[in-house]
Amino acid sequence: MTKAPASVEFRNVTKAYGAVVAVDDVSFVIPPANLVTLLGPSGCGKTTSLRMIAGLEMSTKGQIFIGDKDVTHLSAADRDVSMVFQSYALFPHMSVLDNAAYGPSVQGKPKEQAREMAMDKLKMLGLDGMVNRLPSELSGGQQQRVAIARALVLEPQVLLFDEPLSNLDAKLRRRVREEIRELQLRLNLTVAYVTHDQEEALAVSDKVIVMSNSRIAQVGSPRELYEEPASLFVADFVGDSNLLDGEIVGEINGNARVRMGTSEVELPKGNAKSGPVKVMVRPNAVKLHRTQPAEAALKARVGKASYIGKHMEYTIETAVGELFVVDAVRPDAWKTGDDVFVVFDRSMVKLLLA
Amino acid sequence: MRKRALLWVAVALAALVLAPWYMEPADGSVPGFWLTRVINPLESALALGFGGRLWLLLALVPALAALKPGEDVAAARWLTACGLIGLALVLAQGFLIGLKGWNLDMLSAFGSGPTQGGMGTGGFLVLAAFLMLTCAGLAGQGWCRGDFFVVSAIGWVIGLIVLFVFMPVLNILASAFQDNAGHLMPALFWQKFSDASIWGLGCVTSGTACGVAWNTVFLGILVGLSSTILGTAFALIALRTSFPAKGALKLLAILPIITPPFVIGLALILIFGRSGAVSTFLFQWFGIPPSRWIYGLPGVFIAQTLAFTPAAYLVMLGVVQGISPTLEEAAQTLRAKPFTIFATLTWPLMRPGLANSFLLGFVESLADFGNPLVLGGNFEVLSTKIFFAVVGAATDQGRAAVLSIVLLSFTMMAFAAQQLWVGRKVYTTISGKGDAGLQIPLSRRVEWGAYFLAVPWGLFTIAVYLLIFYASAVKTIGRDYTFTLQHYVTAFNIESGANGLLFSGSAWPSFFATVKIAAIAAPLTAAIGLLTAYLLARQSFAGKRAFEFGTLLSFAIPGTVVGVSYILAFNVPPIEITGTMLILVICFIFRNMPVGVRAGIASLSQIDKSLDEASFTLGASALTTVRRVILPLIKPAILASLVYAFVRAMTAVSAVIFLVSAEYNLATIYIVGRVEAGEHGLAIAYSATLIVVMALAIYLINLLIGERKIGRRGAAPAPSAPTATPVPAA
Structure with missing residues (x-):
């Protein structure tokens, strides 16, 4: 009786609390069987958007569709959507089994059947050994599995996750996010996932919706966001980046000639026009040389060098500002005070409107 | 739909x-x-x-x-x-x-x-x-997310509050502008309102008595001050000293809940009255002739201070606890001496709490009816004056209404001051983060000051309560100290006759009626109180602020005013229920409902809202969520409001004294009648019995709540004991 996964669509949705606008004229589509992340800093409207999908908040304007159905005015109880809460929201006075069986049981399913449905999903998540425990007798990771099992029991068309990893320790986070992704692919689910952790978003998503100040900043695959950020905000928020001041002074072979400080470099033009621009340089796009290389290079000095274990992190002082640089660990690593020449890997440098 | x-x-x-x-x-x-x-x-x-x-x-x-x-x-x-x-x-x-x-x-x-x-x-x-x-x-x-249960709950609560709180009050306002035949007479209102017996200043300008309004306010200020000072001293001792008998202080917090409000006054008569224990002792040993000094301002003042200090103590306990120890530790590391810390930090942080406690004492004194009734003598206050305007020889409903308006405006002003001004200023120094600091001990000066105030008063309180039980078991206090159970026999005699047990004691009818009415009112009170709490804590709807104000309003209306307003409103069609049991039950429900509201809100605020939301997303309606998730989690609040509603219904006097009938007389009203007839022994024996019965009820409930199984880390709502909600007793 598996239902086909459904799409979720926002059409010009606005949510206002009095004069405060939490979500401002937002439109997007989550295709069926996709895992789409709503990413953004706190207060950007991502959780409000998720709660509007669930029906826990009602939109002030605009329409919300699940599949082909307009659910804008349906209450949470009438939508075929389940949610895994940040706090898990397990009912503390019910056993694991009763928690999982809650959904079918309040839908009027007989007790036996509800329990069977619950057991089915609890087994799938490896929880069948602890069905009679109270939530308070489980570890954080186990509680979360129960929350997921409970959300899955009704086999919803759409499954929602609200910052599901925020209460787990760092090691567990990586494992759980992989499990969630695996589960989504295996069960062919449509999942909307809220997080403020960009690394987590890049790791699990088919598509990421970056939100900022109640609006959508950019929608794209993880790779597009990292490599082709549409705005300064996205460039800064997704991954680490150095944002340097520059000015387009001319054009050569379709590339822009950009003046940075006293030197000029040739960079892919993108959508930047002439005039002042920001040059986005990813930390791994900077190559350091001891001697002047063949191509154009900036003269610089190593300000700080930190050993992180899997790589080195440097602060490089240049005439155009400080650069944050990541490099492999080598026997002859740079030391504070070394004079270096800086070359940019042009495939990972982008011009953005200032 | x-x-x-x-x-x-x-x-x-x-x-x-x-x-x-x-x-x-x-x-x-x-x-x-x-x-x-x-x-x-x-x-x-x-x-x-x-x-x-x-x-x-x-x-x-x-x-x-x-x-x-x-x-x-x-x-x-x-x-x-x-x-x-x-x-x-x-x-x-x-x-x-x-x-x-x-x-x-x-x-x-x-x-x-x-x-x-x-x-x-x-x-x-x-x-x-x-x-x-x-x-x-x-x-x-689409109101309230289209949930019929929530909309109809709001509809019912608003409808009932309008009918049983607002309408009676409006009725009072209306009848103040009417003559006793029901014709509109604004001039009469002004004549009655500006009467010298209300606003006269005779005690200042000449040797005559002052107006009843000034008496009331003066008494209220005195009691507000005295109860706040004593309550603060007790709170400081309980939290900041190594005083050995702290357990006794806990008892102090429970006493007023189980004590019918006039019992203290009665005990004072038995101690200081013309034939009281102390008076006779002084006469026999030192030749000091007994006088009637206890009847009047001194007596009422002492009785009210005794009755309302525990409430002030609870308020100040919360205030002193709320002062984060880290602040004082910070001051310590900045080399402040203990007294400097108290003067520059603790005291300023306590000030809004003190104002709060003062206003509470003030309002309770204004609303108190039992003590002025038994001890007032020629010293008249508004609550008793209202009573005599209705039941006295010269019945004058219009006059009662005018006096009610004066009293109501006083309490409303204090209530508004508390809500708008003090309520917002209270410093919450407890953050969500754990404070690891230790409460620092008081400076010597403050500590001894607190002992000096609190210890004699504490001993006096104990003496008063001991006397209540002692007096119930002797023939006549002041004259004949022979041990006897005669008073108990008169009140609670049970004979076994031909038709089984015969409850022939004179107190049985009123006792059974009281228990019956309290038992009917308690679950209804708890239900409507908790439902209101749920709406306030969990739902958002247009006009919620006004809704909240309306539910709190019945707190601020003195019992006497409620009594008068119920008579005026429900003696005539369309709702004609005076003289029935129903009016007593309704009166209790709406007088005691705010307690359920507070207990419910306190309990609900500890349950994460995402539990409700999880239930909604799993397809449950609001009603199902309440039934299966919320109710099981707020069991302690349910029990607490049940007991509290029950106990308060057993001890109420002021409102119901207007509403009782021959068929449904209540224990407290019966006792007041005995006091007025001079049968002190019977009255005190009955009172002592009530105190014991209610102490047992509270003890049983604490036992039940204590046994509740709570998960290791689950949402564990702290038992919101009724003792944490001081309210104007009346």
């Missing part, structure tokens, strides 16, 4: 056709308990309507109109309109046509008008059905 509409239209029609519209049967026979008269088609609105009372047929129009089919928003609007029109029609006919014809002078142009009595089952069922139709319509329009 459609199904609900059909159901409630069916209820309305059935009530119109089958149920007797009026409370009293048409043949003029004395009704039994009228709520049990449910079916009698001959006395239904339909039958009576066709029999000449055409206005009763009006309700059929909106009821039938609500049958118009449709599921969309327009249909929901139509349904709402039908419901509202139905409510308006039924209420309008009820209020416009009274026992003696038109209720409004304006309508006398149409002749003397038809007459009718109070509404009965039929009338109330129709009102309920129209209310539900309105709510179904509003839910259909």
